[in-house]
Amino acid sequence: MNRKDFITAFIGSTFAFKLSDTFASKSPIFEGMFTLAPLPYANDALEPHIDKMTMEIHHDRHHKAYVDNLNKAIAGTDMEKLSINQLLKDISKYPVAVRNNGGGHWNHTFFWQIMSPNAGGRDAAQMPSGKLADAITASFGSFDNMKAEFAKAATTRFGSGWAWLIVTSDKKLKIVSTANQDNPLMDIATDKGTPVLALDVWEHAYYLKYQNKRADYITAFWNVVNWKNASENFEKAMK
Numbered sequence: 001m002n003r004k005d006f007i008t009a010f011i012g013s014t015f016a017f018k019l020s021d022t023f024a025s026k027s028p029i030f031e032g033m034f035t036l037a038p039l040p041y042a043n044d045a046l047e048p049h050i051d052k053m054t055m056e057i058h059h060d061r062h063h064k065a066y067v068d069n070l071n072k073a074i075a076g077t078d079m080e081k082l083s084i085n086q087l088l089k090d091i092s093k094y095p096v097a098v099r100n101n102g103g104g105h106w107n108h109t110f111f112w113q114i115m116s117p118n119a120g121g122r123d124a125a126q127m128p129s130g131k132l133a134d135a136i137t138a139s140f141g142s143f144d145n146m147k148a149e150f151a152k153a154a155t156t157r158f159g160s161g162w163a164w165l166i167v168t169s170d171k172k173l174k175i176v177s178t179a180n181q182d183n184p185l186m187d188i189a190t191d192k193g194t195p196v197l198a199l200d201v202w203e204h205a206y207y208l209k210y211q212n213k214r215a216d217y218i219t220a221f222w223n224v225v226n227w228k229n230a231s232e233n234f235e236k237a238m239k
Ligand code: MN
Pocket: 058, 062, 108, 200, 202, 204, 205
């Protein structure tokens, strides 16, 4: 092999390698697959309210399992062509594995984003403001009343599930809870609406730090609520 042939072969093999990578990423196996996004902050960013190990296990194992099992449940079906919101909207048409794992994927993706370090009631600027603050006062009487009603929904949800602040179809704020990984966007939901805020009350969300004291976890949650993102959720839902 002379130098020119070597270079040609080298470039050829490099190109072939890149091309096969490109084909792999576009093969049907990878189409319509949902992915686990990294947490939008470090595992320990919500300390001391939500501990590092809980966040790590919750995201890296629990949320990952929902994504993996959702992908398994839709593999090779027409469901692969649908977005997560499209799946949730007509969830009654799909297998229960899609309801549980699709709900799990949507709920956790949302949950990570409505929390943040340096959030919550540490200073007035971190409280809800603007249109969301006005709507909370109008609907519940005060911010504290809303928190109390939300905490009640979270505390009284028996077993595993979620508490939600939602905007209903008639543009009203409402506090509801769902069982397991159900979600107010699902057609099977008793109380339908667009989520503004959510709290995971599965034991895996708090047991390492709070054990059986779910109420303490709920109280701690207010310290890490990302009201900026909640406000954006609210204003989008009101359009
Ligand atoms: Mn969870």
